[in-house]
Amino acid sequence: MSLPFAYNKNHSTIRPFEASKNRPAPCMTLSPQLPVYMDHAATTPLDPLVLEAMLPYWQExxxxxxxxxxxxxxxxxxxxxxxxxxxxxxxxxxxxxxxxxxxxxxxxxxxxxxxxxxxxxxxxxxxxxxxxxxxxxxxxxxxxxxxxxxxxxxxxxxxxxxxxxxxxxxxxxxxxxxxxxxxxxxxxxxxxxxxxxxxxxxxxxxxxxxxxxxxxxxxxxxxxxxxxxxxxxxxxxxxxxxxxxxxxxxxxxxxxxxxxxxxxxxxxxxxxxxxxxxxxxxxxxxxQNLSVETPRLQDLQAQLIQAVELAVPDAILNGPRNLTQRVPGNVHFSFPPAEGEALVLHLDLKGIAVSSGSACHSAVIEPSRVVQALGKSEAIAKATVRFSLGRDNTAADVQRVATVLPGIVNRFIKKGNP
Missing domain, CATH: 3.40.640.10 (Type I PLP-dependent aspartate aminotransferase-like (Major domain))
Structure with a gap:
């Protein structure tokens, strides 16, 4: 069974995969490249040691x-x-x-x-x-x-x-x-x-x-x-x-x-x-791994925020810029005039899994009430994308997003609408 992250031999520290060849393919993608999962706020892959601990209670x-x-x-x-x-x-x-x-x-x-x-x-x-x-x-x-x-x-x-x-x-x-x-x-x-x-x-x-x-x-x-x-x-x-x-x-x-x-x-x-x-x-x-994984995720967060803002200068960061006041791994942007759901689908076709908001409402096309509560417009609240990083993500994944994202966003800017 391929797993999206690996562990050292004594299982004491989580080690992100350097090579992504073992990542499982998403259920639908047209991308010839290896997939990148950035939707850990929706759900996470099962830790193999967790599966190992659970198996006896389904069996003997x-x-x-x-x-x-x-x-x-x-x-x-x-x-x-x-x-x-x-x-x-x-x-x-x-x-x-x-x-x-x-x-x-x-x-x-x-x-x-x-x-x-x-x-x-x-x-x-x-x-x-x-x-x-x-x-x-x-x-x-x-x-x-x-x-x-x-x-x-x-x-x-x-x-x-x-x-x-x-x-x-x-x-x-x-x-x-x-x-x-x-x-x-x-x-x-x-x-x-x-x-x-x-x-x-x-x-x-x-x-x-x-x-x-x-x-x-x-x-x-x-x-x-x-x-x-x-x-x-x-x-x-x-x-x-x-x-x-x-x-x-x-x-x-x-x-x-x-x-x-x-x-x-x-x-x-x-x-x-x-x-x-x-x-x-x-x-x-x-x-056990909090002292290692939290700063690693915050470092990737900082890289992703910087990369997105360089790649798409009109992108709007939602939530605090101070990463100590933000859930580790969470990065939330608006890209008006595009609609978030359309961006999610186009990123998925490039092999990048993200969300347009809460996973519980991701199928509902409506402006984010959370973003509107920040005092932002309906257009900005409709244009949201949530990147949520996890154990399997690396700096190479951040660079992949920064490379792919401008072409997708620019299509909507040129059209003026999705």
Whole structure:
């Protein structure tokens, strides 16, 4: 099986491929050149050591963790060990982690599940205008049920100001949910500062950390965060698995999936044991290599931003230019008057995989509401392309983009429209 990245013999450090001959071909490309995958914010390839860890739980160790016999006990031990591994990686207690089918479910559990628990305090929520749909949609649903939702604005780089958050707080504010690293423009909020402000006012705080877990150092015991969602497939783990962190002592959300009482009845259903084992191994690997991989990605980010701006002088960078305030590997540009979806398709024909925005909405041709929230025009919000770098990317990939991109963008500039 060809894999898009390789490891040294002791598996302690991730080594990007120098030669790209082993990269798997995309499902559709007309490019005779070797493919370049720059859509790691959408999903990541499975780490081969993660696959190795998962295989036994699809085969000989197939027991149900709720069963009393030997197979069940063995599965339960693996479940407990994985929870401990995740807790070690995140700096929290294993009993604070509740497994879900993914981050979307974890986000929904935090918003919809806490609604009935917190309504005695009030029916007011605060979130932002740049949340992922997995937060925005349940908040909108609660609005339809009579809750009030304050949608905080952001500045030109996508940051929430502590002043605007403080001004939005009310005596009946039950919960605040703010995305840590934005999935489109990569802006990383100052969760420490925002959480401390909320703690001082005794308001519970949920964070969508899908794009930052495994990419930035997080010690949950030291962060003023009460609930936090994350996913397996963004960190070189499997799809179909995620978790919600609930700080000890905080109210547990009402189950949205009911049945056998698994996960302390917060989320019923037979646990996806292979997925749980895989996610734990994947996060462990990411944290082990954080000190090497994060600066490597930031270096490639800087190269890509510079290369794109040199190649396409009219390109507009969205999100912060300061890379310490940006998700490692995230680069987000607008190329008006082209439409982002058209650029994505033309880049794909050249063997370069990117996105026009959130993977969950990439098939919908509409302006990015995140970019519009920055105060930018509809034309700019329609012309977006997200490059998200990962383990398999190299400086040669950056140069490839810089070589191919001007010809594609110039076609649209000459036509005046896509």
């Amino acid at each position: 160790r197939f027991g149900n963790p709720s069963s009393l016999h030997r197979w069940g006990r063995e599965a339960r031990q693996a479940l407990q060990a994985s929870r401990q591994t995740l807790a070690n990686a995140l700096g929290c207690q294993p009993g604070e982690i509740y497994f879900t089918s993914g981050a979307t479910e974890a986000n929904n559990l935090a918003i919809l599940g806490l609604g009935p628990v917190l309504k005695s305090k009030g029916r007011h929520l605060i979130t932002t205008q740049i949340e992922h749909a997995a937060i925005a949609s349940p908040c909108q649903w609660l609005e339809s049920q009579g809750w009030e939702v304050t949608w905080l604005p952001v500045d030109a780089e996508g940051f929430v100001s502590p002043e605007s958050l403080l001004a939005a707080l009310r005596p009946d504010t039950a919960l605040v949910s703010i995305i840590h690293g934005n999935n489109e423009i990569g802006t990383v909020q100052d969760i420490q500062k925002l959480g401390a402000l909320l703690g001082a006012h005794n308001v519970l705080f949920h964070v969508d950390a899908v794009q930052t877990v495994g990419k930035l150092p997080l010690t949950l015991s030291a962060l003023p965060v009460d609930y936090l969602s994350f996913s397996g497939h963004k960190i070189y783990g499997p799809k179909g698995i995620g978790a919600l962190y609930v700080r000890e002592g905080c109210p547990l959300p009402v189950a949205q999936v009911m049945g056998g009482g698994q996960e302390l009845s917060v989320r019923s259903g037979t646990e996806n044991l292979a997925g749980i084992v895989g996610m734990a191994k994947a996060l462990e690997r990411c944290v």
